Amino acid sequence: MSTRVGIGTNSRRDQRLDWWRNGLQLNLRIRPAGFAVALVYAFACWGARQISLDQFYLPAGVRVAALLLCPARLWPYLILGEYAYFAQMRYPMIDKYGLAWVVIASACMMPAVALVVRLHRRMMTAQTEVWLLSVAATAALVATVLKLGLSHLLWPTPPSLPILSSAARFALGDYIGILTLAPLALLWTKRGARYDWQAWRGLPTVIALSFLLVLAIVTRLAAADGDVTKTSLQLMMALPVVALTCMHGWRGAAVGVPLLNLIISATTPSTGLPGSFDAPTFATQQIIALAGTALLALGAQISHYFHQYARRDQDGKRALTLSRTAHIASEMDLRERALGLRKIADGLDVSIQETVELLRRHGHHEPAERLLRASAAHSRQFREQTSMVYPTALEQVGLYLALQVSGAREAWDATDRVSRPRLGGDPCRLSVGLQLATYRTLTDAVSILLKNEYGQIQVRARCGQVQQHRGILVTVGLLDVNRTLSPATMALVTERLAARALAYGGTVTCHRNRIRMLLVDAPAPAARQSVQTPLVLRENAL
Structure with a gap:
C-alpha cells in the first residue's frame, strides 16, 4: 500500500512540473x-x-x-x-x-x-x-x-x-x-426585469419631475441672491426625489438621485478649468450625498419588500384559485353521484309503477294503493337526501329557491328550531361555484348550531356588489340576543367553515350569538358593472 502512495505522489509532482518544462500556452483573442x-x-x-x-x-x-x-x-x-x-x-x-x-x-x-x-x-x-x-x-x-x-x-x-x-x-x-x-x-442592465414603466406616466410622477425641474430653474436664477437662498433651494430639490423613491422604489431613486446631482452640479459656480472647486456648494453636496445614499438604500428596501409582498400575494391568489378548483371538482363529483342516484330513483319509480299496474290488473287494488303511497313517501325522502348530496336545483333556479326546495329545508323544518330564512338580492348574478360554496357553508353553519346550541335559529342572507366585486353576506344566529355562542362552537365554526370561505376571498367570524360569513366572487366584467346597482354588504342592512 505504501508503494502505491509513493507512485501517486510522484505522478502528481511530475504533473505540477509539466508547465515548467513545456511552458504555458496563452490563447489571446x-x-x-x-x-x-x-x-x-x-x-x-x-x-x-x-x-x-x-x-x-x-x-x-x-x-x-x-x-x-x-x-x-x-x-x-x-x-x-x-x-x-x-x-x-x-x-x-x-x-x-x-x-x-x-x-x-x-x-x-x-x-x-x-x-x-x-x-x-x-x-x-x-x-x-x-x-x-x-x-x-x-x-x-x-x-x-x-x-x-x-x-x-x-x-x-x-x-x-x-x-x-x-x-x-x-x-x-x-x-x-x-x-x-x-x-x-x-x-x-435590469431593463429585462418585469416592471411596468407605464406607472411613470402617472400624474404624481409627472408632478414630482416637474417640481424638480422648476426648482432647478429657480435655483439657477436665484444664484445671485446669496448662498443661503441657493442652499435652501438645493436642499428642497431632494423632496421630489423622495417622492419618486416612495412611488417607484429603487428605480425612482436611480432616476431621481442622478438628476439631483446633475442639477446641483449645473448650478454650481465653476472656473471652467479642471479641478474647479466651490466651497459653499461643497457643504450642500455632502448633505445631498448622504441623502442620495439614504434614498438609494430606502428605494432598494422598498422594492425588495414590494416584490416579497407581490410574490406572496401572487402565491396567495394561486392558492385561492387552486382551492376553488378543488372545491368545484369535489362538487362536480358529488353532482355526478347525485345524478346517478336520481337515475336509480327514477328506475325504482318506474318499476314500482309497473308493479302497481300489474296488481291492479289482477284485482289487488288495496295492496297496489298501499304500495303506491309507501313508494311515493320513500321516493320523496330519497330525492330529498339526494338533493343534500348535491343541490341540482341550484343550477336552474339559484341559491335561494334551492334552499327552499332542497332536503336541507325539510330537515330544518323537522327540528322546529329554524325560522323562515330572510333572503335578499339576486343570487343568480353570482357564479355557480360561489352559490355552491354559500350553500355548503350555510347548511354546515345551521347544522353546527343545531347540534351544539339550543334555542331558535335565524338565517339571513343578502347578495350585492361593491365596485367590481360581487358577493353574499350570510348570518346564522340565535334569536335570543342575550345568548352567546360557546367557545367550543366558535372553534368548530372556524375549523369547518373558514377554509371554504377563504377560498372565495371571504371571511367567517363569530360575534356574540351569530356566525357571520362573507363570500366574494371574482371581479365582475366591465360590461356588466354598468347595469348592476352597487349594494353595500352590511350586516345591519339585513
Missing part, C-alpha cells in the same frame, strides 16, 4: 468590438472630465458604469481605453510630475476599481440593490488612496494641499460621480 468599446469609453471619460469638478468627478462614475454595463471579457479593453484617455491628458505633464507617475498612475486606476466590482459579484445576485452603495463607497476610497498615495510618492514635489482636505474632496467627488451614473447603468 482580439475582439474588434473591444477596440470600439475602448474608443467610446475614452471619449466618454474625456467628455465627462470637461464638465466635472473636484467635488463632482464624473469620470469615476463613467468608470464604474462601464464595468457594470460591459461583460468581464471586455474589461481589458476598458483598461486600454482609460489608459489612452490618461495618456492624451497626462502626456504634457511628464516634465512637471515625472514619467513614473504618468505611467503608473494611468495604468492602475481601472484595474483597482475593476477588482472592487469583481469582489462584489456575489452581492450583485442579491434581491436588493444596496450592494451598489458598497461598490460606490469602496471604489471612491480606492481611487482616492491611489490618487493621493501615488502623487505623494512619485511627484517630484508633493501636493501642497493638506492630505485630509484633499482626500475628502476627491472621495466625495468620486462618490457623487458614481452615484450619478452607476444607478442609471444598473437600471439599464
